[in-house]
Amino acid sequence: MGCAISGLAAKSELADRSREDAAVEHPNEEQIQMIKDSWKVIRDDIAKVGIIMFVRQKKSLKTHIFFLFLIVLCEFLKYVFNHLVEVMSFIEKSVARLDQPERLEALAVELGKSHYHYNAPPKYYNYVGAEFICAVQPILKEQWTTELEKAWKTMFQFVTALMKQGYQEESARQRQLATSPKDRLDKRNTAL
Numbered sequence: 058m059g060c061a062i063s064g065l066a067a068k069s070e071l072a073d074r075s076r077e078d079a080a081v082e083h084p085n086e087e088q089i090q091m092i093k094d095s096w097k098v099i100r101d102d103i104a105k106v107g108i109i110m111f112v113r114q115k116k117s118l119k120t121h122i123f124f125l126f127l128i129v130l131c132e133f134l135k136y137v138f139n140h141l142v143e144v145m146s147f148i149e150k151s152v153a154r155l156d157q158p159e160r161l162e163a164l165a166v167e168l169g170k171s172h173y174h175y176n177a178p179p180k181y182y183n184y185v186g187a188e189f190i191c192a193v194q195p196i197l198k199e200q201w202t203t204e205l206e207k208a209w210k211t212m213f214q215f216v217t218a219l220m221k222q223g224y225q226e227e228s229a230r231q232r233q234l235a236t237s238p239k240d241r242l243d244k245r246n247t248a249l
């Protein structure tokens with residue numbers, strides 16, 4: 058049984074399909090046999106076929122590599138820009154805490170700890186302050202003096218030294234956590 062309308066639809070679908078089929082040439086029986094026979098040979102050397110296809114698609118590989126490069130470049134620029142925004146926000150917080158050194162200290166030590174997890178070692182921290190100083194000089198024009206430069210440098214040295222301290226504390230903590238429970242047990246027994 059079936060609905061008359063759906064039956065009609067099925068018939069028209071079949072007609073459409075046979076029209077499409079007529080336009081596309083199917084392999085004939087002889088060709089099918091040839092394909093099947095050659096496939097047996099190809100299958101035995103399928104790895105070689107893969108390598109040949111890989112080497113031959115140089116042009117499309119170049120296009121893929123180019124787009125991959127653009128994606129990586131965009132991600133990198135996005136990261137650099139976001140980091141600059143974060144650095145600016147941190148400088149703002151630091152300036153606001155200059156009268157409360159203990160609060161600034163806590164903030165910078167925590168930042169150093171988080172940078173341990175970002176794999177950002179202290180040897181690069183000084184560049185950030187130096188770049189900031191270069192960038193603000195043209196903005197402050199004649200207001201920029203040697204004393205002011207010294208003041209900003211002192212602040213950055215203070216902050217980066219604390220970041221370094223935080224980084225080292227976190228690094229030591231992680232090393233301790235990584236020590237196996239057995240080692241820790243052995244050490245405790247030796248202490249006893």
Ligand code: HEM
Pocket residue numbers: 139140143144147168171172175176177178181182183185186217
């Ligand atoms: C004075 C130096 C620097 C300052 C003030 C600074 C500041 C910051 C701040 C405020 C953040 C936001 C996240 C958080 O609070 O933990 C951050 C994230 C980050 N920083 Fe720095 N940074 C400094 C140097 C560096 C350097 C030299 C590197 C790389 C070598 C680096 C790599 C990163 C990374 C990977 C993140 C995480 C970004 C993310 O998750 O999107 N930072 N930084």
